[in-house]
Amino acid sequence: PAVIVAIDGPSGTGKSSTSKAVAAQLGLSYLDTGAQYRAITWWMVNNGIDVSDPSAIAAVAAKPEIVSGTDPSAPTITVDGTDVSGPIRTQEVTSKVSAVSAVPEVRARITELQRSVAASAEGGIVVEGRDIGTTVLPDADLKIFLTASPEARAARRSGELKGADLHTTREALLKRDAADSTRKTSPLAKADDAVEVDTSDLTLQQVIECVVTLVEE
Ligand code: C5P
Numbered sequence: 702p703a704v705i706v707a708i709d710g711p712s713g714t715g716k717s718s719t720s721k722a723v724a725a726q727l728g729l730s731y732l733d734t735g736a737q738y739r740a741i742t743w744w745m746v747n748n749g750i751d752v753s754d755p756s757a758i759a760a761v762a763a764k765p766e767i768v769s770g771t772d773p774s775a776p777t778i779t780v781d782g783t784d785v786s787g788p789i790r791t792q793e794v795t796s797k798v799s800a801v802s803a804v805p806e807v808r809a810r811i812t813e814l815q816r817s818v819a820a821s822a823e824g825g826i827v828v829e830g831r832d833i834g835t836t837v838l839p840d841a842d843l844k845i846f847l848t849a850s851p852e853a854r855a856a857r858r859s860g861e862l863k864g865a866d867l868h869t870t871r872e873a874l875l876k877r878d879a880a881d882s883t884r885k886t887s888p889l890a891k892a893d894d895a896v897e898v899d900t901s902d903l904t905l906q907q908v909i910e911c912v913v914t915l916v917e918e
Contacts, residue, residue, distance in 0.1 A: 703825040704729065705840075706916055707833035710847035711878040711889060713854025715900050715908055719847065720829035722909045724773035727916060730822040731773035734830035734837070737811050738802040739789035740767050740780050745801055752797045759806040767811075769818060771826065796873070799880035808886050812837050831881055834892035843916055844895035847908070851875060853901040 706729070708720045717733060724731035742752070744765040751757050770777030778786055788794070801807055815837050819826050830837065834844035849857075855871035862870065881889040891897060896915060900908050 703823060704842050704916065705819060705825060705838055706827045706912075707838050707841040707844045707892075707895075708827060708829040708847065708912070709831055709833050709835075709845070709889070709891070709895070711831075711854065711881070712874055713858040714847035714849045715857065715905055716829050716847050718905055719908050719912060720827045721773045721776070722905075723912045723916065724827040726909070726913055727825075727827075729773070729824060730771035730826040731776055732769055732771055732815065732818050732822075732826060732828045733776055733778075734811070734815055734828060734833065735798075736776070736778045736786075736789060737767055737769060737814065738807070739794050739798050740778050740785050741765055741807060741811065742794050742798045742801040743785050743789050744780050746793060746797060752800050755800075755804045758801055758804045762804065762806040762810050767814060769814075771818065771822060773827070795877070799877050799884075803880070803884040803886065805886045812887075831889035832887035834895050835890050836887040839892070844892050845912055845915065846891040846895040846897045848897060848899050849901045 706723070708716055710716050721731055745752055745758060750761060765780050768779045777784060778789065815828065819828055819838055828838060834841055851871060855867055855874055858874055859865045859867050859870040878889065898908065898911055
């Protein structure tokens with residue numbers, strides 16, 4: 702039977718790099734659920750929706766058509782047929798995604814999409830996000846919850862952003878995680894049956910090996 706792996710945790714824990722590498726190594730599909738929330742946020746911004754108004758967001762949450770490509774070596778994401786892989790990583794989208802993803806109508810829509818992608822991945826899939834083990838795929842075969850100290854996470858993130866100020870990065874990251882952890886609908890949380898892996902003092906390679914071993918057990 703197809704194996705389903707859920708990998709959750711806050712930003713800067715190495716979640717994406719780990720999930721992609723594990724999927725590639727085990728021949729599984731890969732779904733980046735954060736990219737889907739970023740894509741719907743990009744659409745809202747692009748269409749002049751006031752993202753501080755949850756009812757305005759809810760009213761149009763069903764409009765954009767979001768499609769995710771699940772090859773771990775070349776994941777793609779399109780909105781109404783347009784490739785938005787680049788635009789969804791801007792600071793503007795990053796700063797607004799928590800507000801958009803907190804709206805229940807957005808979560809219901811994206812959650813349904815995630816479940817259908819997972820169900821159609823015949824060879825199995827690694828799904829990374831914030832609420833995969835708790836809400837989206839509570840019956841996943843393996844649930845991993847990645848953590849890391851705020852210092853390690855900020856250092857990784859500012860490394861990725863090439864030259865971004867460490868303090869600013871740290872504040873923005875902690876603010877987004879706090880918003881994601883305190884929203885009412887399926888907040889960022891560790892499932893009771895998830896294996897917690899603290900990545901603060903591990904290399905990416907060590908985290909990948911650890912997760913691959915857990916899948917193979
Ligand atoms: O993983 P990434 O940092 O790209 O996620 C962007 C945002 O999408 C998160 O900060 C969170 O607001 C939202 N998200 C979510 N649930 C998920 C994945 C991401 O609410 N399963």
